[in-house]
Structures are given as structure tokens and as C-alpha cells.
Amino acid sequence: MTMEQHERYAENVAAYLLGALTEEEAAEFEAHLAECELCRLDYQRLRVAAEALPRAVEPLEAPDSLRDSLMDTVRAEARPGSVAERRPSFLQRLRDRLGEVSPAVAAVSAAAVLAIGVLGGWGVSELANNGTGEKTYAASTTLPRGSATLTVPEDRSGASLTVRGMPPPGAGRVYEVWLRRGSTYAPAGSLFDVGRNGTGSAAIPGNLRGVDGVAVTRERRGGTLKPTEKPVMTVNLS
Amino acid sequence: MPRTKELQRLADEELMQLVQDGDPRAFELLYDRHGDAAFSLAYRMVGDRVAAEDITQEAFLSIWRSRERYQRERGSVRTWVLGIVHHRGIDALRRNLVHQRRRASAEGIEERHEAPERTDAEALRRAEAKTVHAALETLPDDQSQVIELAYFGGFTHIQIAEMLAMPVGTVKGRMRLGLEKMRRELAGGVA
Numbered sequence: 001m002t003m004e005q006h007e008r009y010a011e012n013v014a015a016y017l018l019g020a021l022t023e024e025e026a027a028e029f030e031a032h033l034a035e036c037e038l039c040r041l042d043y044q045r046l047r048v049a050a051e052a053l054p055r056a057v058e059p060l061e062a063p064d065s066l067r068d069s070l071m072d073t074v075r076a077e078a079r080p081g082s083v084a085e086r087r088p089s090f091l092q093r094l095r096d097r098l099g100e101v102s103p104a105v106a107a108v109s110a111a112a113v114l115a116i117g118v119l120g121g122w123g124v125s126e127l128a129n130n131g132t133g134e135k136t137y138a139a140s141t142t143l144p145r146g147s148a149t150l151t152v153p154e155d156r157s158g159a160s161l162t163v164r165g166m167p168p169p170g171a172g173r174v175y176e177v178w179l180r181r182g183s184t185y186a187p188a189g190s191l192f193d194v195g196r197n198g199t200g201s202a203a204i205p206g207n208l209r210g211v212d213g214v215a216v217t218r219e220r221r222g223g224t225l226k227p228t229e230k231p232v233m234t235v236n237l238s
Numbered sequence: 239m240p241r242t243k244e245l246q247r248l249a250d251e252e253l254m255q256l257v258q259d260g261d262p263r264a265f266e267l268l269y270d271r272h273g274d275a276a277f278s279l280a281y282r283m284v285g286d287r288v289a290a291e292d293i294t295q296e297a298f299l300s301i302w303r304s305r306e307r308y309q310r311e312r313g314s315v316r317t318w319v320l321g322i323v324h325h326r327g328i329d330a331l332r333r334n335l336v337h338q339r340r341r342a343s344a345e346g347i348e349e350r351h352e353a354p355e356r357t358d359a360e361a362l363r364r365a366e367a368k369t370v371h372a373a374l375e376t377l378p379d380d381q382s383q384v385i386e387l388a389y390f391g392g393f394t395h396i397q398i399a400e401m402l403a404m405p406v407g408t409v410k411g412r413m414r415l416g417l418e419k420m421r422r423e424l425a426g427g428v429a
Contacts, residue, residue: 020388049420062277
């Protein structure tokens with residue numbers, strides 16, 4: 001790396017720590033941070049100040065209803081075998097099994113056990129994973145106001161998809177995530193819905209090595225084994 | 239499985255190990271320790287209780303669902319949690335859902351419920367808040383302004399440059415100088 005390249009990014013350290021870069025700039029800066037020792041040192045030095053900022057906020061008490069609602073969801077998801085139980089190895093095995101049974105049985109099984117991401121989501125590690133080689137990709141979409149980012153760790157051991165500005169998938173339907181290899185689509189093991197504000201997210205478990213792209217379609221609740229419509233959103237990984 | 243009293247004695251980082259194993263009681267305790275701070279930060283950013291509740295709920299749900307991703311060596315649980323809340327807050331602000339409503343002024347736009355000082359840990363945090371406040375107050379206005387607009391306002395450096403009618407480089411420079419000075423103040427004046 002040349003000093004000129006370093007200087008181009010060095011002035012972004014403080015802006016990055018304050019969250020003042022755009023998503024694209026932040027992703028570019030994170031890629032630089034992974035390679036640049038000087039910027040990493042600068043980042044480590046200044047982060048002490050940035051991380052102190054929330055401690056200056058006037059302390060307020062969160063409403064009890066928030067705690068109750070949050071814990072209702074968490075307890076439901078923590079139940080063994082619940083729909084939201086989604087350890088990657090488990091889902092990977094499930095997906096392998098789904099390939100061996102008939103589509104009808106598989107769809108019912110999928111409805112029972114596949115991961116469902118809802119409002120709020122999963123992929124929030126960007127702030128915590130600076131400089132780890134994670135890559136963030138922007139999605140192409142056919143939806144007028146929709147946008148999405150896909151975050152993939154360096155070893156491609158899964159990914160997280162965060163969507164914004166998405167319309168509800170419709171009654172009895174969900175968004176389903178697909179992994180594309182060449183022109184073949186396989187279920188990623190992730191279904192998701194979006195909240196009132198159009199945001200949502202999905203964890204994509206399993207290894208993404210050899211995957212050329214990720215796509216999203218609207219499918220019937222419970223998901224399907226093959227896409228039944230053209231993707232509303234695609235991310236090219238190759 | 240540890241009893242609740244045993245859980246309460248655990249440090250955040252130890253509690254997080256149980257959360258990573260999928261223990262909802264450990265997660266509940268984690269929320270009890272950091273939920274108020276998370277809500278306070280969200281409220282400070284968006285200036286609206288309902289929006290702040292949404293952000294806090296989204297942040298904690300994402301923490302629960304991405305619990306495998308916490309790495310102890312990267313910093314404290316509290317910093318990690320507040321980082322995620324901040325990220326969600328910025329996301330909400332940039333979607334422009336709450337910009338027009340943000341900035342709860344010192345007079346108090348809405349009804350507030352101040353957190354009672356219940357434990358030694360909270361008393362310590364209030365003392366810590368005073369230290370950070372003091373460090374912020376040492377900054378020249380032009381530096382604290384850009385930090386405020388970026389960190390709590392969710393504005394990008396480009397938007398701030400437009401608002402203040404100054405070059406982007408100047409905005410970034412002020413951000414850097416401000417954080418540098420704060421860092422020195424927090425370190426007790428040590429460079």
C-alpha cells in the first residue's frame with residue numbers, strides 16, 4: 001500500500017468512529033482498515049473517545065413493556081426446536097435432509113423449522129467487526145424504495161442480510177432467501193418478514209463458498225424449495 | 239443450569255457466554271443491566287419515546303439473534319451493546335423517519351422517566367457520565383458541534399458540510415481534533 005492510498009483513508013478514521021460515513025464509505029474504510037496497520041493504530045487510539053460518548057447521555061428508565069415484549073420473543077425463540085432456533089450446523093443438516101425428501105414433505109418441514117428473521121434482525125456486527133475482513137455488498141432490487149446489504153465474513157461462514165424500504169410480502173407470504181450457484185437456486189434456510197417500517201433481516205447459515213449470488217423472492221409462508229417468481233432482490237458475490 | 243442468584247454474580251462477559259449458549263435468563267439479566275442505557279442513547283438520538291423503544295427492541299433482538307458474534311477480546315459487553323444501539327439509531331435517522339422529531343431539548347419535549355439511582359453500579363455510571371460530560375465541555379464549539387451532529391444526529395460528514403457550508407475536509411478535521419482532545423481529557427491529560 002502506498003502512503004498516498006493510506007492518506008486517502010486516514011482522514012476518515014474519526015468520521016467512521018462517529019458513524020458519519022455512508023454505508024459504502026464505511027465498507028470501503030473497513031476493507032482498508034484490515035490492511036493498514038497505521039489506520040488500525042489510529043482507530044484503536046481514538047475509539048476510546050468515541051465509545052465514551054454514549055456514557056454522557058442523560059440516563060432514562062426504559063418502559064417495562066419493552067422488557068416484557070422483548071423477553072416474550074426471546075423465550076419463544078430459546079425453546080428447543082422452536083422456529084427461530086437456528087444454529088448453522090443444525091440448519092445445514094436440515095437443508096441437506098430437505099434435498100432428500102419430496103417437495104411437499106420438505107415444504108412442511110421447512111415451515112416447521114426453518115429460521116425466520118423478523119423486524120430488527122441479525123446482521124448488526126459491522127460496528128463490532130471492524131477490520132476483520134468482513135465484506136458488505138449492496139443488493140440490486142426491482143422494488144422502487146427497497147435496498148439491502150449483505151454482510152459476509154472473510155471465511156464466508158454464513159452471512160446476514162439487512163433490508164430496508166421493503167413492502168410487506170403479502171398475506172400468507174414471506175420473503176425467502178436463495179443461494180445461487182451458476183443458474184441454480186437452492187434454499188438458503190432463511191425466511192423473513194419486514195416490520196411496519198419496511199426493515200427486516202435474515203441470517204444465512206452455512207458455508208457460502210462457491211456461492212455466486214444471493215437472491216430474495218416472495219413465497220408462501222413456510223417457504224418453498226424452488227423460487228416461484230423472479231427475485232425481487234439479488235446480490236452478486238462472484 | 240445456574241440459579242438466578244448465581245447468574246447475578248457473573249460479570250457481563252461471563253453472562254455473555256451463557257447467552258451464547260442460548261440461555262434466555264442470562265439474556266434477561268444482560269438487558270436489565272444495559273437496557274436503560276440503550277434506551278437512553280436511542281432516545282438521545284431520536285428524541286421520541288416510541289422510536290427509541292423500537293430501536294432498543296430491534297437492537298436487543300439482533301444481539302440475541304447474533305449472539306455467536308460477540309467476541310470478548312474486542313471490548314466490553316456494554317460497549318458492544320451501545321455500539322449496536324447507535325448503529326440502529328443512525329439507521330433510523332437516515333431513513334428520515336424521526337429526524338424532524340429528534341433533539342429532545344434540555345427543557346424536555348416529552349415526558350421523561352429518569353432512571354433511579356438503584357445500585358452502586360448506576361451511581362458509578364452517573365459519575366462516569368459527569369467525566370465524559372466534562373471532557374466534552376472542554377471541546378471548542380466547532381468541534382463539539384460536528385461530533386454532536388454526527389454521533390447523536392446521525393448525519394453524514396457530507397450532510398454536515400452542507401449544513402455548515404464548509405468543506406468536507408474541514409468537517410473531518412474537526413471530528414478528528416475533537417476526538418483527540420476528548421481522548422486526552424479522558425486519559426487525564428496524558429497524550
